[in-house]
Amino acid sequence: MFKKLNEKLHSLIPAEGPRLNGKAAFYTARMMEEAPLSPGERRVCCVPFKTAAAYPFAFPFGRRAGLRNALELKFRALTGARAALSMTPQVTEQSSSSTRGAAWFASREEIEHYEKILGEGAAFVPAPLVMLSEVGGSGLAVWREDGCSCALWAEDYEPKLYRCFSDDECSPEEAARWMRSYAQSSGGAIEAEKVRIFDADAISSAELQRAGNATFAAAPSIAALDFSNSGATAAERRESFFASAFSGLRAATAVGLFCLVLSLALLAQNLYAKDSFASSPSKIYSAALGEESRAPLTSVTRRLRAVSGGGVQLSFDGVLAGVAAAWKSAPEGTRLDALRYGAERTELEGRAQKTEDIQTLRGELSKNGFSVRLGDVQQIPGGGMRFTFQLSEGGRDR
Structure with missing residues (x-):
């Protein structure tokens, strides 16, 4: 067992070592095409992602191993299209009993487009995220490049909203006003002096390097981000x-x-x-x-x-991980409407097309270590069935 862990550790370190070593050098896409690669340099490309989105999250557990499964369950509507979207977690705060941050999503097609143009040796980070140090980590950074304005509202380096506006839609200044209006409507506030607009064609290499170094030093969660396919695989x-x-x-x-x-x-x-x-x-x-x-x-x-691990501990992250693993094999059309967590027993409420689908899902939950009791099953007017499961610690239901 420990031999296998040792082999995994040695296979992991060489894959990530070059990416984590060396001083980070920040580039726009245009700068990277023109700059030669220096030995030991970690290249960070400030990418104006047009398809990216950031969704804040907070979980009452601190174990990192179950984070991806928990995020896939929380954002199942997005992760259901895994072939089209890439998910990159940004953990901004973590303790023994809580984890918070933002889940970033971006089109795999757009990522592959930049990899084809810029190569696979660089880490891809949303451009306005790199510039957050210019507003002290809290405020609005707008990055204009390639016919669009990418705007990011953040508080203490934690993303709250990311949106890309085309030049046909509005100017960078109008994009900033829209973001400030949105922040105010959602209970937040972006002060005028906390708004910065950057133009990729006008920013100097020295200014970009200074802002990037300050952001990475202040926010390790941003320094660890990499939207590239190689970075996602390593994570x-x-x-x-x-x-x-x-x-x-x-x-x-x-x-x-x-x-x-x-x-x-x-x-x-x-x-x-x-x-x-x-x-x-x-x-x-x-x-x-x-x-x-x-x-x-x-x-x-x-x-x-x-x-x-001979049965599922009814800790919150254990339930999320077990249910997420079972739901991946659930029949098409099966939907989870509610999850009511309890230390002794957890209740699931959902919908299925037919009775056989309910039994199939019950079997998958049992395979993942739950003791499953089937509660009420009701016919839904117009087709389908509503069901409840009671999950407790143990193996297959007797």
């Missing part, structure tokens, strides 16, 4: 590695707990077998885990299953 490999590492540590913890309980059981059997055979299991459980149990063997089994 997915990194998340997969950390998920494997977490599983390995969890399995090692389970083995250690099992050995501890077994050792205590053997010791207690030798010392007290003649005098207290009937009460030994309860005493062993109490000595090992510091609590009383009328069914110690059942309690230990439940703890081992929770630690080793």
Whole structure:
């Protein structure tokens, strides 16, 4: 197990090493076409993405391994078209119990267009995002290039809204007024002195480098972004590695707990077998885990299953990851309307075209470690069926 983790680590480092080492050099698309590549340089291209969009998110968990699955579930309407859109998470704040940031989406076709023009050796970052240091991380940055104005409203380097306006639609100044009006209508505010408009043809290389360095220094979450296909692949490999590492540590913890309980059981059997055979299991459980149990063997089994992953822990990120994995194999037309989370039991409410689709989804949830109980099933006027599932910790439903 640890050999496989070691092999994954060594395969991951060479792939990402060149991209993370060296000083970042910032370019517009025009500058990059003209500038020669310097050894050890990390190239960052400020791209005026016309199809990009940013959606803020906040989750009550801090484990990075389950973030992508949680985002795919939250933005299922967008991730359902995975062949057309690329998702890039930007984590702006993370603690042991919370994660927040913004999920960026951009057309794969547009990304491939820039890779064809500029090559695959550069990191692609939305142009106004690089210029946020010019407004102190909070305000509006507008970048005009290639017949459009890309506007980004951010607060403390966290994106709130990104929109691209064509020159036929409005001028950069009109785009800025629209963004300020939107911010005000949504309960925010963009002060006039916090608005900067940049023209890709007029900005100097020195000004771009200074702004980019300041932004990357102030916001590591932006420095880690890369919309290119190679960057997205590396990010997915990194998340997969950390998920494997977490599983390995969890399995090692389970083995250690099992050995501890077994050792205590053997010791207690030798010392007290003649005098207290009937009460030994309860005493062993109490000595090992510091609590009383009328069914110690059942309690230990439940703890081992929770630690080793033999069933789904009903933590919020565990439920999101399990449901997302099951929904990928759900029949077409199956829809999730509501998810009511509880530590002991979680309820799903959704719609399906027919009874067989409900049973298929139930089987997929069971395969992902849930104990599934089917609740109400009702016919929907006009076609289809409404159903509820009650999910609890365990394997297949008996």
